[in-house]
Amino acid sequence: xxxxxEADANISHVEKKKKPPVRYWQETQxxxxxxxxxxxxxxxxxxxxxxxxxKRKRDEQLGGGKKVISGKSDPFPGPAxxxxxxxxxxxxxxxxxxxxxxxxxxxxxxxxxxxxxxMAQKQAARxxxxxxxxxxxxxxxxxxxxxxxxxxxIADAVDITSGTKYFNLKLCQFGPYRLxxxxxxxxxxxxxxxxxxxxxxxxxKQLMCELNVMESVNDVKWLHTEHMFAVAQKKWLYIxxxxxxxxxxxxxxxxxxxxxxxxxxxxxxxxxxxxxxxxLDVSVGKEVAAICTKTGRLDVMCQNPHNAVIHLGHPNxxxxxxxxSQKEALVKMLCHQGGVRSVTVDKTGxxxxxxxxxxxxxxxxxxxxxxxRSYFLPTGASCLSLSQRGLLSAATGDIVQVxxxxxxxxxxxxxMAHRVRGSVWGLGFCPFEDVLGVGHGEGFTSMLVPGAGEPxxxxxxxxxxxxxxxxxxxxxxALLEKIQPELITLxxxxxxxxxxxxxxxxxxxxxxxxxxxxLGKEKFVPKHKKKGRSSAAGIERRKRKVAHEDQRDVIRKxxxxxxxxxxxxxxxxxxxxx
Numbered sequence: 031x032x033x034x035x036e037a038d039a040n041i042s043h044v045e046k047k048k049k050p051p052v053r054y055w056q057e058t059q060x061x062x063x064x065x066x067x068x069x070x071x072x073x074x075x076x077x078x079x080x081x082x083x084x085k086r087k088r089d090e091q092l093g094g095g096k097k098v099i100s101g102k103s104d105p106f107p108g109p110a111x112x113x114x115x116x117x118x119x120x121x122x123x124x125x126x127x128x129x130x131x132x133x134x135x136x137x138x139x140x141x142x143x144x145x146x147x148x149m150a151q152k153q154a155a156r157x158x159x160x161x162x163x164x165x166x167x168x169x170x171x172x173x174x175x176x177x178x179x180x181x182x183x184i185a186d187a188v189d190i191t192s193g194t195k196y197f198n199l200k201l202c203q204f205g206p207y208r209l210x211x212x213x214x215x216x217x218x219x220x221x222x223x224x225x226x227x228x229x230x231x232x233x234x235k236q237l238m239c240e241l242n243v244m245e246s247v248n249d250v251k252w253l254h255t256e257h258m259f260a261v262a263q264k265k266w267l268y269i270x271x272x273x274x275x276x277x278x279x280x281x282x283x284x285x286x287x288x289x290x291x292x293x294x295x296x297x298x299x300x301x302x303x304x305x306x307x308x309x310l311d312v313s314v315g316k317e318v319a320a321i322c323t324k325t326g327r328l329d330v331m332c333q334n335p336h337n338a339v340i341h342l343g344h345p346n347x348x349x350x351x352x353x354x355s356q357k358e359a360l361v362k363m364l365c366h367q368g369g370v371r372s373v374t375v376d377k378t379g380x381x382x383x384x385x386x387x388x389x390x391x392x393x394x395x396x397x398x399x400x401x402x403r404s405y406f407l408p409t410g411a412s413c414l415s416l417s418q419r420g421l422l423s424a425a426t427g428d429i430v431q432v433x434x435x436x437x438x439x440x441x442x443x444x445x446m447a448h449r450v451r452g453s454v455w456g457l458g459f460c461p462f463e464d465v466l467g468v469g470h471g472e473g474f475t476s477m478l479v480p481g482a483g484e485p486x487x488x489x490x491x492x493x494x495x496x497x498x499x500x501x502x503x504x505x506x507x508a509l510l511e512k513i514q515p516e517l518i519t520l521x522x523x524x525x526x527x528x529x530x531x532x533x534x535x536x537x538x539x540x541x542x543x544x545x546x547x548x549l550g551k552e553k554f555v556p557k558h559k560k561k562g563r564s565s566a567a568g569i570e571r572r573k574r575k576v577a578h579e580d581q582r583d584v585i586r587k588x589x590x591x592x593x594x595x596x597x598x599x600x601x602x603x604x605x606x607x608x
Contacts, residue, residue, distance in 0.1 A: 116155040122147055165419050167481035177447045184478045195465050199474040206455035207469035208249050212256045213293060214494040215461035219259050220474055221250030227261055229272060239274035251289040253312055260298055262286035282317055283308055288331035292338045295513045299340050301328035309354045318515050319354035330370050336379025338518045343370030349384060354515040363399055365392060372414040381437045385411035393437045402437055417459040417482040423466055425454035430468055432479055450475050462487050462494055
């Protein structure tokens with residue numbers, strides 16, 4: 031323990047350490063020179079640091095560099111440049127002309143849509159670099175012709191997975207067969223003339239369902255998913271699911287011979303033996319349109335994937351184009367001297383290829399409705415089909431021939447050829463695969479055609495590897511984005527324009543019916559004012575003022591028109607003088 035003397039000494043030492051309270055005006059007096067110097071140095075360092083930050087930010091803004099951890103500016107400022115040819119490849123449309131009037135809301139909508147379109151174009155051009163898959167073609171040796179290479183040689187030369195895609199199904203009892211591939215290219219639907227219907231996951235060779243409808247089958251077609259398909263039977267149209275269960279029997283659609291499904295409109299178009307073209311909306315199960323073509327039996331049919339217009343071939347050698355919104359044909363083209371046997375259209379909607387009883391195969395430019403090329407086939411082509419990459423398959427009897435670039439350069443010999451066991455009744459290229467399906471009298475043959483399929487697929491539209499959840503989400507979005515049948519036209523870009531001629535005609539009819547112009551300018555009626563300001567002279571003065579303003583507008587407009595005419599005349603004179 032500490033002695034009493036030591037404790038008193040400690041207390042006195044603590045008291046000495048305590049300082050008396052200091053007022054704010056007395057604080058500077060108690061500081062030493064060293065303290066003031068240290069504080070001044072700290073303030074100076076802070077100011078220098080702030081100046082350095084400001085300078086760095088200024089340099090970043092001037093140089094366009096990005097802020098990095100090290101504080102240095104980016105040596106490659108801004109986004110990476112995109113090649114112009116890539117941007118042109120994904121260009122959707124030109125710039126919309128904005129209205130001159132004060133339509134602020136419309137101008138804002140147009141500006142935002144243009145910005146979104148430009149951003150989508152740039153993103154697509156950037157992501158195109160990430161698609162290394164390229165479509166290849168079959169190339170022979172120096173003196174070797176590619177059409178002489180057999181399917182067995184191709185299957186032996188390729189890898190095991192691709193080699194399994196060449197196979198034959200011997201179905202002699204119920205043939206000949208029609209076929210259809212799903213939009214994802216994963217599933218195959220077969221329909222035999224004598225009633226046999228089967229759907230297969232052809233890549234894994236797994237049978238999904240098989241049934242015999244006990245009557246003749248004219249055509250089969252997948253609907254929007256691989257879980258529903260339509261079968262055109264002898265009497266009526268039937269809808270089945272992937273388990274073979276009959277969902278619907280549509281008796282309004284009788285004697286159907288050919289079918290086409292429009293995926294973005296959810297429409298099933300059917301052509302019947304009675305000469306009727308009918309449209310069925312599969313999302314609600316209602317008939318949208320029934321058109322009497324007055325051209326007899328309809329057994330040649332295809333669709334234009336670009337604008338969803340239906341092309342029909344007739345026995346008198348004509349091809350007609352149809353839309354559900356019109357009762358008359360949009361276009362009638364005389365294509366052959368005999369009856370039309372088959373029609374197909376490429377995915378860009380620019381070229382149509384037809385074959386007829388006159389043993390000719392013709393290529394037409396749909397934009398000008400004029401023939402580009404004409405080829406003579408010894409026996410004529412009974413079936414035609416185009417691939418995603420522009421390869422054309424033509425069936426002549428029991429021989430299937432494949433051609434390249436039929437519309438750009440004259441073709442003298444086929445790219446590939448293959449003989450099947452019976453007469454061909456159906457042809458179809460598989461999407462996203464180098465495979466051609468052939469339905470014939472002895473069953474089905476899957477051929478390998480290098481360079482036929484598109485190597486890069488759109489995962490949001492038709493994804494071959496999608497799961498059940500992704501398929502459900504896609505189905506809901508597709509139903510929400512369904513296009514109405516009234517919007518099917520020859521030129522889809524016309525939907526963004528205003529039909530001024532029709533508008534003026536309707537406006538004139540309305541004026542005649544009402545007896546006055548509802549859109550015309552109302553006559554000025556001066557407002558009544560109080561306290562003697564609405565005298566007769568004041569009202570007349572206000573009327574004259576408004577009339578003068580209207581007259582000024584008319585005069586200004588006429589002067590501008592005269593100046594434009596004078597400028598045009600001067601330009602014409604300069605041209606003549608030159």
